[in-house]
Amino acid sequence: MSLYPVKARLTACLAVGAVVSFGILVPTAAQAAEATKPAPVVEIVRGDVMNYAVNVTRANNGQTKKVERAVVAAGGHVIASYPQIGVVIAQSDNTLFREGLAGQQGVESVGATRTAPVAPTDPTYGIVEPVATTDSLQRRAAVTKDEGVEGHREVVPDPSESLQWDMAAIGADQAHQITDGDKKVLVAVLDSGIEATHPDLAANVDQSKSAGCLSGVADGSYESWQPTTSSHGTHVAGTIAAARNGVGIAGVAPAVRVSAVKVVSDDGFIYPEAAICGFMFAEASGADITNNSYYIDPWQFWCDSDPDQRAVKTAVDRAVQYTQQKGVLNVAAAGNSAMDLANKVEDDSSPNDTVPVVRPIDAxxxxxxxxxxGVVTVSSTTSTGALSSFSNYGLGVIDIAAPGSAILSTVLNGGYGTSSGTSMASPHVAGVAALLQSTHRRATGSQLADLLYAQANDVACPAGVTACAGTPADNGYFGAGLVDALEAVQR
Known part of the structure; x- marks a missing residue:
């Protein structure tokens, strides 16, 4: 369970022999033949069904198509293909799939996305047609006009707002005297789904921008992104954007929209193929911000020393960097192992889909x-302002802090409940980022991150705690400090 419940010129680029006609690169006959010839056949030994992340040497349609053919020749099939980042998600029962594919032209690296075989009940099992999951999606037109914010207004509290110590701690209650945020802003919640009928969420869940990614391919049907076994995503969504409607509670940004991007299986796993799909779909569907209250399974830490883990980390990173280059801000929970992420030594909880082993880990x-x-990494604080006992920390890793202990929010069946974890801290930051996006409509994701850090309230390290390290303006417990919603909406 990996949820967190308790970061030249044109001529120089042309291939020899190619010609340019009206600005279009025209391949020679030899190049055209090379691009369409079948991939070499590799040895096939049937065994367990496994999923793989395949990284292409160059992120373009031609190279990606070539790698797709190589996947088939190696005894596999394509689950999803992302030519814009040069990543192909494949499935095969060939025990020699990785070794055979790794030597093919256009393939940079190949890595298994899990250690357990893919079960017949797994949503990815047996998908046989390659799908470019974002090619047909159109990103909404960029907003270029600063919309400004509302002036001071009278706010009638929702019935349970007085129990939300977290909102007062970050100044959200005062920020709401100015604005509840802009409906144009969209926060994608990559999680276990959102209960769209919840009375405090129904008005703000954008169903047209929601999808399930458990199969590795974005599915926009209503059923695909509804929660089944977990309230986690619904709780996260409530912290971000529970509506101000006279019912229950209010989120950090009660007027912004959220989308449900379901990446958590019924068994509680977030596998790489689902997470990559989630990031790519979020960007393609127009999300300004994503919230990621999880780590990707089955490894709590993905290590460069292992070829499978290194390849998968590369694939996920390509998706994350792509979304950030497109202007999305990604916010993530730091984790609940009470670990110094800047000085890792040992991991005893991975892989969590088979048998965990004790292994040394490093930077x-x-x-x-x-x-x-580029990801905004969030640690958790208590109602007294201390670092939560479960929260990970680390100088140069933690970017910002937010409340995460005993957080009241929405849960399944139209209810409300209290949860603790960096999972609960991260959506506070995503909510404040949504307020910032509401008041700074021209800001890109990286600019929003800079604003988050600039407007955070410095929190000094506890006296005598050497593990905290750093200065009040940037330390290993609180990063740039406690996120500030009020300052986010002030000019």
């Missing part, structure tokens, strides 16, 4: 997506 081992470049 080359990464919690993904939390430790990927």
């Amino acid at each position: 080359g081992c990464t919690d993904i997506p939390a430790e990927l470049d």
Whole structure:
């Protein structure tokens, strides 16, 4: 269970012999033949069904198609293909699939996405047609006009707002005197799904932007993104955007939209193929911000020293970096192992889909997506402002802090419940980022991150705690400090 419940010129680029006609690169006959010839056949030995992330040497349609053919020739089939990042998700029962495919032209690396075989009941099992999951989706037109914010207004509290200590701690209750956020802003919740009929969420869940990704391919049907076994995603969504409607509670940004991007299986696993699909779908469907309150299974830390883990980490990172280049802000929970992420030594909980082993880990081992470049990594605080006992920490890893202990929010069956974890801290930051996006409509994701850090309230390390390290403006427990919703909406 990996949820967290308790970061030249044109001529120089042309191939020899190619010609340019009206600005279009025209391949020679030899190049055209090379692009269409079948991939070499490799040895096939049938065994367990496994899923793989295949990284293409160059992110373009031609190279990706070539690798897709190589997948088939190696005894596999394509689950999903992302030419824009050069990643193919494949499935095969060939025990020599990785070794055979790794030597093919256009293939940079290949890695199994899990250690347990793919069961016949798994949503990815037996998908046989390659699907470019985002090619047909159109990103909404960029907003170029600053819409401004509302002036001071009278706010009638929702019935249980007085129990939300977390909102007062980050100034959200005061921020709501100015604005509840802009309906144009969309936060994608990559999680276990969102109960779209919940009375505090129904108005803000954008069903047209929601999808299930458990099969590795985005499925926009209503059933695909509804929660089945877990309230986790519904709880996260409530913290971000529970509506101000006279019912229950209010989220950090009660007027913004959220989308449900389901990446968590009924067994509680978030496998790489689902997470990659989630990131790519979120960007393609127009999300401004994603919230990621999980780590990707089956490894708590994906290590460069292992070829499978290194290849999968590369594939996930390509998806994350692509979304960020497109202007999305990705926010992630730091994790609940009370571990110094800047000084990793040992992991005894991975792989969690088979039998965990005790293994040494180091700086080359990464919690993904939390430790990927550009991701806003969030630690958790208590109602007294201390670091939550379960929260991971680490100088240079933690970017910002938010409340995560005993957080009241929405749960399944139209209810409300209290949960603790960095999973609960991360959506506070995503909500404040949504307020920032509401008041800074031209800001890109990286600019939103800078604003988050600039407006956070510095929190000094506890006296005598050497593990915290750093200065009040940037330390290993709280990063840039406690997120501030009020400052986010002030000019």
